[in-house]
Amino acid sequence: xxxxxxxxxxxxxxxxxxxxxxxxxxxxxxxxxxxxxxxxxxxxxxxxxxxxxxxxxxxxxxxxxxxxxxxxxxxxxxxxxxxxxxxxxxxxxxxxxxxxxxxxxxxxxxxxxxxxxxxxxxxxxxxxxxxxxxxxxxxxxxxxxxxxxxxxxxxxxxxxxxxxxxxxxxxxxxxxxxxxxxxxxxxxxxxxxxxxxxxxxxxxxxxxxxxxxxxxxxxxxxxxxxxxxxxxxxxxxxxxxxxxxxxxxxxxxxxxxxxxxxxxxxxxxxxxxxxxxxxxxxxxxxxxxxxxxxxxxxxxxxxxxxxxxxxxxxxxxxxxxxxxxxxxxxxxxxxxxxxxxxxxxxxxxxxxxxxxxxxxxxxxxxxxxxxxxxxxxxxxxxxxxxxxxxxxxxxxxxxxxxxxxxxxxxxxxxxxxxxxxxxxxxxxxxxxxxxxxxxxxxxxxxxxxxxxxxxxxxxxxxxxxxxxxxxxxxxxxxxxxxxxxxxxxxxxxxxxxxxxxxxxxxxxxxxxxxxxxxxxxxxxxxxxxxxxxxxxxxxxxxxxxxxxxxxxxx
Numbered sequence: 001x002x003x004x005x006x007x008x009x010x011x012x013x014x015x016x017x018x019x020x021x022x023x024x025x026x027x028x029x030x031x032x033x034x035x036x037x038x039x040x041x042x043x044x045x046x047x048x049x050x051x052x053x054x055x056x057x058x059x060x061x062x063x064x065x066x067x068x069x070x071x072x073x074x075x076x077x078x079x080x081x082x083x084x085x086x087x088x089x090x091x092x093x094x095x096x097x098x099x100x101x102x103x104x105x106x107x108x109x110x111x112x113x114x115x116x117x118x119x120x121x122x123x124x125x126x127x128x129x130x131x132x133x134x135x136x137x138x139x140x141x142x143x144x145x146x147x148x149x150x151x152x153x154x155x156x157x158x159x160x161x162x163x164x165x166x167x168x169x170x171x172x173x174x175x176x177x178x179x180x181x182x183x184x185x186x187x188x189x190x191x192x193x194x195x196x197x198x199x200x201x202x203x204x205x206x207x208x209x210x211x212x213x214x215x216x217x218x219x220x221x222x223x224x225x226x227x228x229x230x231x232x233x234x235x236x237x238x239x240x241x242x243x244x245x246x247x248x249x250x251x252x253x254x255x256x257x258x259x260x261x262x263x264x265x266x267x268x269x270x271x272x273x274x275x276x277x278x279x280x281x282x283x284x285x286x287x288x289x290x291x292x293x294x295x296x297x298x299x300x301x302x303x304x305x306x307x308x309x310x311x312x313x314x315x316x317x318x319x320x321x322x323x324x325x326x327x328x329x330x331x332x333x334x335x336x337x338x339x340x341x342x343x344x345x346x347x348x349x350x351x352x353x354x355x356x357x358x359x360x361x362x363x364x365x366x367x368x369x370x371x372x373x374x375x376x377x378x379x380x381x382x383x384x385x386x387x388x389x390x391x392x393x394x395x396x397x398x399x400x401x402x403x404x405x406x407x408x409x410x411x412x413x414x415x416x417x418x419x420x421x422x423x424x425x426x427x428x429x430x431x432x433x434x435x436x437x438x439x440x441x442x443x444x445x446x447x448x449x450x451x452x453x454x455x456x457x458x459x460x461x462x463x464x465x466x467x468x469x470x471x472x473x474x475x476x477x478x479x480x481x482x483x484x485x486x487x488x489x490x491x492x493x494x495x496x497x498x499x500x501x502x503x504x505x506x507x508x509x510x511x512x513x514x515x516x517x518x519x520x521x522x523x524x525x526x527x528x529x530x531x532x533x534x535x536x537x538x539x540x541x542x543x544x545x546x547x548x549x550x551x552x553x554x
Contacts, residue, residue: 005055016053023049023191026061035063035218038072038190046517048072048141049191064218067466068188068517071437074212076139076190077199078107078433081210083181084128089115096157098432099210101234101425105222106211107435108204108231117208122201129199132179136194140177149173152182160431163250167530186434186525200224205231230425233486238427240271246492248429249528256496256530268491269538276305279420279485280312283395286484289418290364291396292320295403295479296422297472299445301489301542305422306399307552308540319393325400325408327372328356332379338467346471348402352381357411363390364416401471404479421483424490430528439469440525441490448501449546458505462515489542496532501547 003018009029016025022040026049030037039062040047042054046068053059062069082097095112102108111117144152146168152175153161161184165173175182176189190196200211200221211224241247244264246255255264283289292309296302310320329335329345330352338344359369368389372381390396402408404419426441443465450456480486503526509519534547544550 008058035065037061038069070215072188083178106209110207132193138192143172160248167253237488253530284316290416293403293419294399299442300422303554304542304545320397323398327374329374419483420485421480422487425488426490445546459509496529499526499531
């Protein structure tokens with residue numbers, strides 16, 4: 001039949017009129033999905049729904065429960081929010097609106113201008129957002145000449161975007177508009193505001209929170225739960241960035257081209273060392289602490305941090321002894337299985353909790369204990385003569401994902417424990433409206449480290465990441481606010497270093513691999529950064545744990 005195309009939709013061959021969009025096909029396919037469809041995948045490539053489908057394509061859809069779909073929802077919600085703020089407040093009164101960092105299930109945003117973000121004003125902004133959603137206003141995409149975009153951004157006062165685009169290699173930039181309001185977003189967007197049904201706004205600290213759905217429950221907004229310790233840590237890191245005049249990728253690239261990186265690296269490392277010294281001093285002043293429990297998500301730099309903390313503890317007259325919780329793994333044939341039937345090394349059941357408590361209590365009572373070592377090749381625990389006795393100045397530095405969970409150390413007196421949460425909490429933004437997810441920084445770290453130390457391909461690491469993240473959500477994040485101290489291991493300059501290590505690994509993933517779309521997204525993200533050599537990194541830097549050359553055994 002003329003003027004028709006044949007498409008394989010979710011494995012079923014169907015005919016459609018030529019020029020049909022993915023959005024039109026998605027409306028028919030929606031009944032087969034358990035969450036709203038927001039993106040399309042055709043012939044292994046991701047598309048926005050406004051795009052037209054080609055003949056002979058193999059099509060499936062991405063929902064709000066998918067990684068890419070959830071990210072597209074959050075980006076589009078930010079565009080809707082910023083557009084509504086400009087409508088309600090007025091462009092002439094706004095100095096800037098910045099999406100700062102993730103906190104809980106939302107984003108903390110700051111502002112500058114001739115207005116106060118009161119509850120009453122937030123309510124008006126929320127009402128304006130709802131008006132635009134109810135009107136189902138289209139989100140339009142236009143490919144524009146680079147020079148034109150830079151000129152427009154200068155006119156809008158978006159200096160952060162001007163700095164970013166000066167390092168753009170391509171001659172075109174995709175701009176998005178919502179009812180006349182233009183902005184730039186990296187990554188895919190939703191076709192219209194009508195898809196952005198779930199959001200809320202809350203005043204918080206000196207700014208406000210936009211609260212958004214989770215991937216697990218994408219059609220409801222969870223209540224906002226304050227996380228004062230995490231928030232204070234993020235604010236401290238954000239102030240470090242402001243002090244160094246590096247809060248966006250464009251600003252970082254400016255530093256690189258101006259030849260100011262060596263000083264930036266040394267200052268940032270000094271700030272981290274000062275924070276580690278402060279934690280060590282707090283442990284000493286607390287008195288009676290025998291167990292320093294360190295926990296954090298994957299690729300946070302826990303091992304290097306524990307070594308650097310140990311050095312600072314020694315400088316305060318203490319005698320630290322490192323213990324890895326991994327050495328208390330149960331034998332592999334006793335490891336619990338996850339929901340997919342795979343070995344679950346992330347759950348508490350993978351640790352011999354009883355043996356751990358027996359050994360730690362014996363040490364606390366002054367007894368000599370032979371500590372185990374786990375043989376990852378044989379999958380069994382072994383004893384190799386590693387005997388410990390705790391003296392008056394001795395302290396055990398225990399590192400592992402369950403360190404903050406009191407169920408792990410249930411027999412140890414609370415006053416004997418000092419708990420530290422560590423994560424790579426980047427506060428560097430692509431620009432003021434495009435934040436960098438902290439998970440992206442940790443994922444890129446892990447890609448580089450796992451290839452260097454384990455020979456693991458990028459495809460394998462990406463394939464495991466979903467399971468790793470699920471374990472973090474269940475076993476680490478719920479306990480972070482119980483920590484006595486928090487440490488942010490993210491370094492402003494690190495992605496410029498990791499870039500040249502990660503890119504070849506990501507390019508190795510074949511187009512037809514399930515991990516290809518994520519690899520392509522990360523490659524596009526890394527294009528924003530100018531690369532720098534790892535040659536001048538201090539040998540005790542946390543980034544050395546990932547790129548190599550550390551003075552520690554990591």
